[in-house]
Amino acid sequence: MASALTRRKYLRCVFDDSKLSKILSSVKPSQKPRSPILYAGANVNISNHRLFSTQIAKFPEYEMPSVTWGVIQGRKEKLVSRVIICDYLKSMGIIPDELEDLELPSTVEVMRERVEFLQKLGLTIDDINEYPLMLGCSLRKNVIPVLGYLEKIGIQRSRIGEFVKQYPQVLHMSVIVELVPVIRFLRGLDVEKQDLGYVLMKYPELLGFKLEGTMSTSVAYLVSIGINPRDIGPMVTQYPHFLGMRVGTMIKPLVDYLVSLGLPKKILSRMFEKRPYLLGYDLEGTVKLNVDCLLSFGIRREALASMIAQFPQILGLPLKAKLSSQQYLFSLKLKIEPDGFARVIERMPQLVSLNQNVIMKPVEFLLGRGISSEDVAKMIVKCPQIVTAQLGLMKNSFYFYKSEMGGRPLEELVEFPEYFTYSLESRIKPRYQLLQKKGIKCSLAWFLNCSDQRFEERLRGNYIEMDTFGPSFCMGGKLELPGSEQQHVSDEEDDESDDEMIYRQTISL
Incomplete structure (x- = not known):
């Protein structure tokens, strides 16, 4: 009786009456422990004290040790330590509700070490509350090996915390069983080794997909519609998210719809190779x-x-x-x-x-050269590319037209506004000089709207053929769109199918 009173008196120093009654009521008389256990609350080795000798002899059998959490506890010790650890987490502002079914470390010191380690990575209490299950990961057996491997494959140490914030599930993964196979898969797609860290920072969820499922299926489908397997690696580097898309519900319906609009799969494959984000x-x-x-x-x-x-x-x-x-x-x-x-x-x-100020600058220049607003409107409808021409180049081309081309009328520019889309130095001047030597007089379209080979054929001819206009915007120079990629459209006049025309326009962007 005296020993029982002593035990109760000791426990009341640690627990209130309600918690104490729950602990004592769970004791079963027939169960024995197999090894010493650390008491989390008082930080004492119970095997060295007689205080709980009777209760120790009544604890249930130990569970098998966890690969992740390591320390073996009896059921009662787990209950005691869980209460204390949850109180500690609450004092830190961490909500432990989601940890109810999770095996926790044996002592507050171990949990404190985990929290402080995560904070040193750059995670805040709010980040931990977003995914509190990360507190169940052993630093020695899970966190440190995973983070070390991530750093090895190219994720900078300064960005490790950011990566964990984006994808905290990575802390539960096995390096050998789960992470290494994904990296080998990416390397097999020709993703460059130095790009692995960049790819994973853009889409860390890649580490959670099954290789034989979503990722391999997406790659196989894209190859089947005409994408070169060698281009898959650069596509992944630019937009890795397509590896996580289901073919049946996302990729194939998009492809089928675009094909229904008249885009052949050959063209779509080129579009996706250059701009894989279209798949998203x-x-x-x-x-x-x-x-x-x-x-x-x-x-x-x-x-x-x-x-x-x-x-x-x-x-x-x-x-x-x-x-x-x-x-x-x-x-x-x-x-x-x-x-x-x-x-x-x-x-x-x-x-x-396109920015409206960019559009208006060429327009104002043409109006200032004496071209009426109605004619400027006609020029834009016929060749919209003139509103994206660089103003300095446009001025040079106009002054060459007025001063060097023998007083040609402005009406000819209205009829052939594509003139402003050709390079003055590489096309207009050299071709015009050849015309001057030959003594040939012709329209702007006749000597500009053709390939170099066709122009030479025309110069060797004994007559001037009628102007044969191709597409409304057919040029041989370069057009640079402000704030976008440079565009180069071929000006060959040979007959071609609609598919081939679309294809040439696509690959030129």
């Missing part, structure tokens, strides 16, 4: 809505394929707002009707996202 466009919520929006602004359905091939990003833009804004500008300042605006967008879809 939401088919129902963005792509289809944007196609419907284009049609509502007067774009012809038969022109959609060519537009998408030229400027595939148009499928992912907030298109309605951009088209409304540009149409207002074209109507108010350029005096171009909605139908003319639709033809402009068909010929140069990049205009939907």
Whole structure:
């Protein structure tokens, strides 16, 4: 009786009456421990004290040791230590509710060490509360080996904390069983070794996908539609998210829809190789809505394929707002009707996202040279690319036309605005000088709107053939869009199928 009172008196120093009654009521008389156990609350080795000798003899059998959490405890010791550790976590501002079914360390000191280690990585208490299960990972057996491997494959130590914030589940993973196979898979796709860290920082969830499931299926499907296997690696580096997309619900429906608009798979494969982020466009919520929006602004359905091939990003833009804004500008300042605006967008879809100040500079230059606003509108509808021409180059080309080309009328520029899209030094001057030597007089289109080979054939001919105009915008020079990639469109006049034309436009972007 005296020993029982002593035990109760000792426990009341640590627990209140309600917790104490729960602990004592769980004791079963027939169970014995197999080894000493650390008492988490008092930090004493119970095997060296007689205080709990009777209770120790009654504890249940030990559970098998956990690979992750290591320390073996009896059921009662787990209950005691869990209460104390949860109180510690609450004092730190950590909500331990999700840890109810998780095996926790045996002492507060071990848990404190984990919390402090995570904080040194750069994680805050809020980050831990976002994913409190990370507190169940052993530093020695899980966290340190995983972080060491991540650093080895290219994730900078200064960004390790950021990586863990993005994908805390990585702390539970086995380096050999789970991480290494994913890295080998990426290397097998020709992802460069120095790019592995960059790829994982962009999409850390890759480490959680099954190799024989989503990732390999996505790659196999893309190769089946014509993507070169050697281009998969660069695609992953640029946009690794497609490896986590399901073929049946995301990739294939998008491909099928674009094919239904008139884009051959050969063209789509080239688009995806250069811009794999297109695979991430939401088919129902963005792509289809944007196609419907284009049609509502007067774009012809038969022109959609060519537009998408030229400027595939148009499928992912907030298109309605951009088209409304540009149409207002074209109507108010350029005096171009909605139908003319639709033809402009068909010929140069990049205009939907072009800054209005950029558009107005070439327009103001042409108006200042004596060309009427009606004629400027005609020029833009016929060749929208002139509004993206660099103003300095445009001035040089205009002054050469006026001073060196024998007083040609401005009307010829109105009829052939593509003149401003050709390079003055590499095409206009050398070709015009050859015409001068031959004594040939011809239109701008006759000597500019053709390939070098065709131009030489024309010079050797004994007659001047009639002007044969190809596409409305057919040039041999370079057009540089402000804030975008440089565009180079071939000017060959040979007959070609629609697929081949779209293909050449696509690969030139």
